[in-house]
Amino acid sequence: MVFDSFADFLAMGGRGVYVWTAYGISAVVIVASMVQAVRQSTVMRDTLARQARRQQQTENTHESGT
Secondary structure, eight states: OOOSSHHHHHHGGGTHHHHHHHHHHHHHHHHHHHHHHHHHHHHHHHHHHHHHHHHHHHHHHHHHHO
16 A cells, blocks of 8 residues: 555554544553553562561561470
């Protein structure tokens, strides 16, 4: 498919609204998925660090009490 101008490219033969809307929605979904994955990773990392600190404190308490 060859376009004579940039405006023709954006119009996509009269289907530009549908094409660019689909691209836009896809981009939003992909970015939202990436953001959610990063947030979940951060929450999990914080949770694991908290658990490790708690476990270390428990071990130190048992060692000092014995």
